[in-house]
Amino acid sequence: MKRRQLEEGFFKVLMILSYALVVGILGLILVTVLVKGLPALNLAMLTQTPKGGYYLGKEGGILNAIIGSLYLAGGATLLALALGLPIAINLGAYLRKSRLAGAVRLALDVLWGIPSIVYGAFGFTLMLALGMRASLLGGILVLALLELPILTRAMDEVIRMMPAEIEHASLAMGATRLETATRVVIRQTLPGIATAILLAFGRGIGDAASVLFTAGYTDRLPTSLMRPVASLPLAVFFQLGTPFPEVQQRAYAAALVLTVIVLIVSLGSRWLAGRLSRFVIR
Amino acid sequence: MNAHVQIRNLNAFYGDNRALKDIQLDIPRSQITVIMGPSGCGKTTLLKCLNRFLELNDGTRITGQVLVDGEDIYAPGVDVTEIRKKTGLLAQRPYPLPMSIYDNVAYGLRIHGIKKGRELEAAVRHYLEVAGLWEEVKDRLHAPATGLSIGQQQRLCLARGLAVEPELLLGDEPTSALDPISAQHIEKRLLDLKQQYSVVLVTHILRQAKRLADYVIFMYLGEVVEAGPAHEVFEHPRQERTRAYLEGQF
Numbered sequence: 001m002k003r004r005q006l007e008e009g010f011f012k013v014l015m016i017l018s019y020a021l022v023v024g025i026l027g028l029i030l031v032t033v034l035v036k037g038l039p040a041l042n043l044a045m046l047t048q049t050p051k052g053g054y055y056l057g058k059e060g061g062i063l064n065a066i067i068g069s070l071y072l073a074g075g076a077t078l079l080a081l082a083l084g085l086p087i088a089i090n091l092g093a094y095l096r097k098s099r100l101a102g103a104v105r106l107a108l109d110v111l112w113g114i115p116s117i118v119y120g121a122f123g124f125t126l127m128l129a130l131g132m133r134a135s136l137l138g139g140i141l142v143l144a145l146l147e148l149p150i151l152t153r154a155m156d157e158v159i160r161m162m163p164a165e166i167e168h169a170s171l172a173m174g175a176t177r178l179e180t181a182t183r184v185v186i187r188q189t190l191p192g193i194a195t196a197i198l199l200a201f202g203r204g205i206g207d208a209a210s211v212l213f214t215a216g217y218t219d220r221l222p223t224s225l226m227r228p229v230a231s232l233p234l235a236v237f238f239q240l241g242t243p244f245p246e247v248q249q250r251a252y253a254a255a256l257v258l259t260v261i262v263l264i265v266s267l268g269s270r271w272l273a274g275r276l277s278r279f280v281i282r
Numbered sequence: 283m284n285a286h287v288q289i290r291n292l293n294a295f296y297g298d299n300r301a302l303k304d305i306q307l308d309i310p311r312s313q314i315t316v317i318m319g320p321s322g323c324g325k326t327t328l329l330k331c332l333n334r335f336l337e338l339n340d341g342t343r344i345t346g347q348v349l350v351d352g353e354d355i356y357a358p359g360v361d362v363t364e365i366r367k368k369t370g371l372l373a374q375r376p377y378p379l380p381m382s383i384y385d386n387v388a389y390g391l392r393i394h395g396i397k398k399g400r401e402l403e404a405a406v407r408h409y410l411e412v413a414g415l416w417e418e419v420k421d422r423l424h425a426p427a428t429g430l431s432i433g434q435q436q437r438l439c440l441a442r443g444l445a446v447e448p449e450l451l452l453g454d455e456p457t458s459a460l461d462p463i464s465a466q467h468i469e470k471r472l473l474d475l476k477q478q479y480s481v482v483l484v485t486h487i488l489r490q491a492k493r494l495a496d497y498v499i500f501m502y503l504g505e506v507v508e509a510g511p512a513h514e515v516f517e518h519p520r521q522e523r524t525r526a527y528l529e530g531q532f
Contacts, residue, residue, distance in 0.1 A: 097340060164338075165377040169439070172333065173390035173446045174367030183389070188380040279380045279426045 033259055037252030045253055050219040055239070057246040062254050065235035068222050069258070071136060072215060072231055073205035076143030077151075080200055083144070084152035085193075089181045091152075092159030093167065105156065111149035117209035119146045124213035137225040139215025143204045151200035158192030159185060166281055188280055191273035198269040202262050208233035232258040286311035286450060286480040287332065292346035294327050294336060301327045303504045305346070309497070314472060314481040316491045316512070319501035320532055325484040328501070329452050332482065333369040334362050350450065367394065370443030370479075372456035372468075376435035378427035379442075383419050386427050386438055390446035405445060413441035414471055433464025440471060451475065453483040457490065469494060488528070492516060500524045 048061035087104070095101035123142035132138055166188055170180040186193070208231070216228030217238070232254055239251035285308035294302035302324050309315050317325045330336040331348055334355060347354045355365045367390075379386050387406040396402055406423075410416040415437040419430070427438060436456060443451070453472070457465035472481055472494060485491050491498065495512040500521075508515060508524045519525045526532060 163377065165373055165375070166379065168335065168338065169371075169373070169377050169379060169442075170389070171338070172335070172366055172369075172371035173393065173443065174363040174365075175390075175393050176363055179393055183393075184379055279382065279428070281378060281380050281428055 030259070033252055033256045036249060037254075037256035040246070040249040040253040041256060045250065046257070049221060054219070055242055055244075055247055057244045062230075062232070062235050062250070062257065064219055064221055064230040065232045065254060066257060066261075068136075068215070068218075068230040069205050069232040069261070071222055071229060072139045072143055072211060073201055075136075075140040076147055076204045077197060077201045079140060079144040080147040080151045080204075081197060084148050084155060085186075087152050088155035088159055089185065091156045092162075093177060093181045093185055096160075105153070108149040108153050108156075111145075112153060115209070116146055116207045117212075120210040120213050123210065127214060133226070134214060134216030134228045135224075135226045136215060136222050136229040139211045139229060139231070140225075142210045142214045143207065146207060146210050147200040147204045150203055151196050154196035154199055155189070155193055158189045158196065161192075162188050163281070190276040191280060194269045194273045194276060198265055201265055205261065206233060206258065208237055232261075283308055284311045285309060286351065287482075288347075288349040288352075289328075289331075290347040290349065292328075292331060292348060293344065294324075294331060295343040296339070297341045301504050302331070305506055307499060307506060307509060309480065309482060311480050312476060312478070313496035314476050314483060314494050315497040315499065316495035317482065317484045317499045317501060318486065318488070318491050318527075319507075320527070321486065322503075323501040324504040325486075325501055326454055327504075329454055329482065329484050332450065332452055333366050333371060335366075335371070367446050368448050369450045369452055370440075370446070370448035372436065372439060372443065372451070372453040374455045375459045376432060376439045378430070378435050378438055381427065382424045383427050383430070383438060384423040386442050387445050390442060394446055409441040409445045410438075412444055412471075412475075413437045414467060415441060431464070433460050433467060436460060436464065436468055437471070440468070444475075449479060451479045451481045453481065453485075455484055455486065457485075457487075465490075488530075500527060502527075 044059065045061040046066065047063055048059070049064045050062070051058060051060035054060035091101050091104060095104070119142050123138060123145070127133070127138050162185065166184060167180055170184045171177070175183075211231050212234065215231060217230050217234050218228045219230070222229040235254040236251045236258070239247050239254065242248065287307075287309035289305050289307040289309075292302055292305040293300060305328065317328060319325050327336065331344060332350075336342045336344060344356060346356075348356060350365070350368065354360070379389055381389070384406055387409055388402050391402055391405055396405060407416060407420075410419065415434060418434060419438075422429075427435065430438060436459075451472075457468050460468065469490065472483070475481065476496070483494060492512070497510070498512045498515040499509040500507045500515065500519075500523075502523055508519060508521045515524065516528065519528060
């Protein structure tokens, strides 16, 4: 009896420790970014593009990267959703546990595991073959490829968790599978779909390697799909690589902005998921 | 007998497992037919053959015929959605759709083409009344269906099923998850409804079968042991196994 209680206590402590580790790491990252980035963060950083000599420590901001990142990740997430939602519904509501579904899931899982630099290199090769230059469009396409497996598998899992009886209730009334999918399955899984979108957006906006060759970088605000575009991860990367402490500090400010954007999207989607789950059957 | 459903040489398989064996049955029109038998005897499988629900499970196969109003619902080229529209289903546990009370009932109507506001409203009210739920929900029609008690949810499912105007009502132990009062509500509704619908009910509650049944089917190990008018089967069972079951021996 004593030994079992010791075991219980031991594993409880282990659990608390691993929980503390997770929270601690999150806290450390936030503190680092805040302490190092906050002093450099001012209104000009958020509202101006880099002026001449910005990378030597002179005036300007990273508005180009903020807007660029929102365009890149927003566009990629929309594109990935347009492709991924039909796949997830097809997997969850039509193919279910069939062999084909297993193959599609395996393919998506492998794609999920591919490092983003490989997507970047793949996209770059493809763009060269097509005669395209680094551009907003190229970045969106490659980021969409990166986000697609994440988004699709996350939605697929949510749809698979749904009780089959809800689907059956709709079918029993003579609804087709498509009607059931669009009017019942999506409604039931909306909170989970919102979470999946957030996950994909977060991955997309934070990725540097895939946009390095495909979207390029520019000090200007994005004006065209065919022009290069700046992004926050690359802004961090380039500024951190300069020998000037002021510029390095701005890198942390850019990282802070990136973190805050992800945080806002995160909280926003939580709030949205809460609102959407009003009608969800448990 | 005026048969609504005629089942001929029906066999059902889950993989290699033969769950229904050469079923021959007539199900009477405008009566309550109760299918009873011990667990695993194929009651629910038989029910699922009547609205082509068995095929929703992977690896199932059916041979034979199920004629509803003389037409084989397994004939090639038959529109499954039409078959299912004609058969309402009450499941073991109520599963409302993830929408408001109003939309739950309006769902089937909208799918089948009734979209005008006033017509829709009148129909929703009518079917909620038929299911005996209107008085309880009329002030919160646009609240989530999940806010209802489980007994109310089952009546909502009844209203929702009736709204697409089926001819045949299937119930798969529809009161088993409910408290006694809610179960009584459902039983009463079914008795009211049998004028207009043929009702087929699976139950393992003998007393419920005796209260509701006009016609009884007793199944055992995938076979129909005995079928006939309720009073005959209950009072003078012809088969030894039926007698044993009625006396509670298994």
